[in-house]
Amino acid sequence: MTVESTAELTIDLGALVANYRLLQRRAKPARAGAGIKANAYGLGAQEAAPALFKAGCREFFVAILSEAIALRPVVPEADIYVLSGPMGGDEAEFVQHRVTPVLNSPQQIDLWSRWCTANGAAPAALHIDTGMSRLGLAPAELDRLIADPALLKAFSIPLVMSHLASADEPGSAQNAQQLARLKGALDRVLPLLPSRPAISFANSSGIFLGRDYAFDLVRPGAALYGLNPTPAAPNPMRQVVGLKARILQVRHIDAHQTVGYGAAHRSTRATSLATLGLGYADGVFRALSHVGAAFVGGIRAPFVGRVSMDLITIDVGHIPPHLAEPGAWVEILGEHQSADDLAAAAGTIGYEVLTALGPRYQRRYIPAG
Numbered sequence: 001m002t003v004e005s006t007a008e009l010t011i012d013l014g015a016l017v018a019n020y021r022l023l024q025r026r027a028k029p030a031r032a033g034a035g036i037k038a039n040a041y042g043l044g045a046q047e048a049a050p051a052l053f054k055a056g057c058r059e060f061f062v063a064i065l066s067e068a069i070a071l072r073p074v075v076p077e078a079d080i081y082v083l084s085g086p087m088g089g090d091e092a093e094f095v096q097h098r099v100t101p102v103l104n105s106p107q108q109i110d111l112w113s114r115w116c117t118a119n120g121a122a123p124a125a126l127h128i129d130t131g132m133s134r135l136g137l138a139p140a141e142l143d144r145l146i147a148d149p150a151l152l153k154a155f156s157i158p159l160v161m162s163h164l165a166s167a168d169e170p171g172s173a174q175n176a177q178q179l180a181r182l183k184g185a186l187d188r189v190l191p192l193l194p195s196r197p198a199i200s201f202a203n204s205s206g207i208f209l210g211r212d213y214a215f216d217l218v219r220p221g222a223a224l225y226g227l228n229p230t231p232a233a234p235n236p237m238r239q240v241v242g243l244k245a246r247i248l249q250v251r252h253i254d255a256h257q258t259v260g261y262g263a264a265h266r267s268t269r270a271t272s273l274a275t276l277g278l279g280y281a282d283g284v285f286r287a288l289s290h291v292g293a294a295f296v297g298g299i300r301a302p303f304v305g306r307v308s309m310d311l312i313t314i315d316v317g318h319i320p321p322h323l324a325e326p327g328a329w330v331e332i333l334g335e336h337q338s339a340d341d342l343a344a345a346a347g348t349i350g351y352e353v354l355t356a357l358g359p360r361y362q363r364r365y366i367p368a369g
């Protein structure tokens, strides 16, 4: 059986590793872990994690326990942290797979402490909220814990972490404010612990705020996968993702002809349209209707009309016909258009573009040399 794909996603593991090394150098002397949640931001955790491990990465952060369990066989020697922590009832699963929960609340500390008292100590990380107001111990909760540190006696704490809210805006006063709050919290928490844990604060953008933010372990995600951690400056990262789609059909339309659902586009001149074999079900957002673009032989070809579930029409009237034939490949993500670029056109962020990349693509991994 031969199945010819209509759209292909290429993931360059060499670029991923190069990005890891760059972040590692920037963060020194801190170690660099990897945020690998949501299937390595859509790119494939099963492939990305071993490549990162080979490059020296020993700490992996996922969002939920099932992601950690799926990751365990491909990085058997790594530390895997689950950011959402235990839900209650799943403690034994954490221990069985040697996965470390991040404890975010008094309830989770209580759960873990009780389970460890009954079943034996297993390590857990502690998350202190310094301004994100999402996960982590709020200031009053931290005060109560410090007043009653017995709760922390039942297990070891190899890692204390916090998370930056505005690291991609280096001018934001919130960065220094969160740093000061973390230092204040550490001054009070560390003396209560039997051994000094690793401290982790910076995500991708946080690494570029300077050494003060790196502590012992940084947790980049986005920058590993090629997104720009310094949005106000040129992207220092290499592109990891390429996405191309095939032209299924080419047609000539007259002036005043309508295109696509809702007749939402009406041509103002005679032109040629090419229909591509991918759509919003593949993660090319419907919000890109009328505003997105593909690149045909390096020439920009704007989306025309609405993005459909499986199809997109582009205007190729200005493109040499031999480049825009049925069967030809056109670039959606690549050297002419990054995930950040496509996100800007759709009114979102590159993170959402990557994590939305659909399951139908033929995926091709370029090995890391």
Ligand SMILES: *Cc1c(COP(=O)(O)O)cnc(C)c1O
Binding pocket: 035, 037, 061, 083, 163, 202, 203, 204, 205, 219, 220, 221, 222, 223
């Ligand atoms: C997602 C996440 C990261 C990685 O963030 P990036 O901005 O993608 O580098 C790090 N830490 C936590 C807690 C996260 O949720």
